Amino acid sequence: MMDARRGEAAGDAAPRVAIIGIGNTLMADDGVGPAAVRLLMERAGQADVDEPPRACPAPQTTVSAEIETGIEAILGEVAGMSLLPYFRSCAGVVVIDGIDAGAEPGALFQFGPDETGTTQLRSGSIHGLGVPHLVANARLTGADPKVTIVAVQVRDVRPLPDRLSPAVAAVVSQAADLALDEARRLRSLAGD
Numbered sequence: 001m002m003d004a005r006r007g008e009a010a011g012d013a014a015p016r017v018a019i020i021g022i023g024n025t026l027m028a029d030d031g032v033g034p035a036a037v038r039l040l041m042e043r044a045g046q047a048d049v050d051e052p053p054r055a056c057p058a059p060q061t062t063v064s065a066e067i068e069t070g071i072e073a074i075l076g077e078v079a080g081m082s083l084l085p086y087f088r089s090c091a092g093v094v095v096i097d098g099i100d101a102g103a104e105p106g107a108l109f110q111f112g113p114d115e116t117g118t119t120q121l122r123s124g125s126i127h128g129l130g131v132p133h134l135v136a137n138a139r140l141t142g143a144d145p146k147v148t149i150v151a152v153q154v155r156d157v158r159p160l161p162d163r164l165s166p167a168v169a170a171v172v173s174q175a176a177d178l179a180l181d182e183a184r185r186l187r188s189l190a191g192d
Contacts, residue, residue, distance in 0.1 A: 016072065016090050017070060017071050017093070017183045018086040018092070019037060019067075019071065019073045019094045019180065020033070020076040020086060020096070021033035021096045022078075022079075022097045023078075027158065028156040028160040029105070029155055029164055029165050030098050031162065032168050033096040033097045036176040037075050037096060040073045040176050040180060041065050041075075043067070044066075046067065062074050062083070067180075068180075070187050074086065076095075087134045087135060087137070087147070088141055088143040091145060092148075093148075094148050094179045095131050096150045096151075096179050097151055098168075099152065099153055101153055105165060106170055107153040108151070108171060109151040110151075110182070111149055111151070113135040113149060131149060146189065148182045153168075
């Protein structure tokens, strides 16, 4: 049984925090979120996680793996509304996504969902239901997870499957590290 307010299963010692990589891997730099989550999974020895077929991914299908106690990495890709349970049940959510803020490609940003600029997240435009909508929906149900967005300035979002521009590819590891550090911080806050 899940305690939606603390994001932990009954009897678990650690609060549950999700790191969700959002982005369309068929659209070049828009796939930066999933690339960072895949890296986190690889580092945790979860590289062989079964993925849904790439040609026709079902929107409700997500791939996830626990990468540390209480921290789950989710390949959200273009899952949209099916990511809502994470926002409703987790103590914290860290989203990794591309952004078009007019900055240099590869620039990193970290902010909350209520700060300005979230409308420029790539998830708000081509993934169906954007992060601000997921947070608002969770709040309507009484859940209020701590949410942090780690965003990477995109350069190229043309149809180039599984290919990031050099500037964006160069910061995938840094974005993954930033997201994991924030997930650890949120886990610690939720445990108090």
